[in-house]
Amino acid sequence: MTKLTFHGNIVSQPVRTTLWTLRTLGLEHDYKHVELFKDTRSEEFTSKVNVFGQVPALDVDGTLISQSNTIIRYLANEHDKDGIILPTGDHLERAQAEEILDIAATSVRFNMLKAIGPIAIGPLFLGREKISEEEEKKLIEEVQATFGKLNTKLGDKTYFTGDKLTAGDVHIFNEIQTATALLKIDLSDHSQLNTWYEKVGQNEVVAELSKEMFEAFAALSK
Ligand SMILES: N[C@@H](CCC(=O)N[C@@H](CS)C(=O)NCC(=O)O)C(=O)O
CATH class of the missing domain: 3.40.30.10 (Glutaredoxin)
Structure with a gap:
């Protein structure tokens, strides 16, 4: 094995x-x-x-x-022959699910890191100086604009590719989870995305990992 x-x-x-x-x-x-x-x-x-x-x-x-x-x-x-985390069989369906994975790792992640780097990670963990309130506000506006784009991409679907959760949903969830926690912001201006976020958070494995992550963060900040 x-x-x-x-x-x-x-x-x-x-x-x-x-x-x-x-x-x-x-x-x-x-x-x-x-x-x-x-x-x-x-x-x-x-x-x-x-x-x-x-x-x-x-x-x-x-x-x-x-x-x-x-x-x-x-x-x-x-x-994953049964398509539990990514669809199998239909190549176009698979490509749509992989698109979400790549959106998470590129557009979403890049935009979140652009803000959480200088606002949180730099000052908290790397000994860097805090940026000005004005710069911080601008970066958070860009994060909110990305949330807006995700809200549009999601539309009225339950998950990003339809009615089934795929790995891409979890990838986007994790980027948003860290960004909202470190930037102390929420998704209240983006109703579909907010509903989606709560639903993904209820997935048993996502909930287990979230608990472990918040415990690790709490230990780090002591
Ligand atoms: N594109 C990579 C990104 C991986 C990444 O950024 N890892 C960070 C943690 S979130 C890291 O290991 N950083 C260590 C360092 O900068 O020393 C992936 O998706 O795996």
Whole structure:
């Protein structure tokens, strides 16, 4: 049987989506906790796990893969013949679900990081100076504009691709979860997105990972 070893940290959004995939598909794996900004930048990690110094990374019988979407696609191709996390069979349906995964990892993530980097992560964890209130307001407006675009993309569907939750919904959820928590904002101006967010949050594995993430954040801020 294939041996899977996962390198991650629960506070990371792409790590949570990858863990959601492993747990939802019921895949046994060893878990290696990695300290962000410390272990990830060590010689040991960059020489043995990921030269780009990032988690998630998955070791499959000694072969390492990084990039959350690559790992998710690999796990889906290998272990999700029934289309539990991504649709199988119809290529166009699959492409629509993968589009959401990629929107999460590019447009959404980029825009969230642009704000949470200087507003929260920099000052809290990297010893950087706080930015001005004016700059902060502008970045939060851009985040809200991205929420607006997601609200439009979602429309009146239950999930981004229709009536079934896919890995892309979870990926977007995790990016929004971290952004709203760190920026102390909410989705109240975007009603469909708000309803969707609450529904995704009720998924059993998402709820379990959220609990673990908030506990880890609480421990970090002590
Ligand atoms: N595109 C990558 C992004 C991974 C990423 O940004 N990982 C961050 C945590 S969220 C990281 O490992 N940072 C460590 C560091 O900067 O030292 C993916 O989707 O896997």
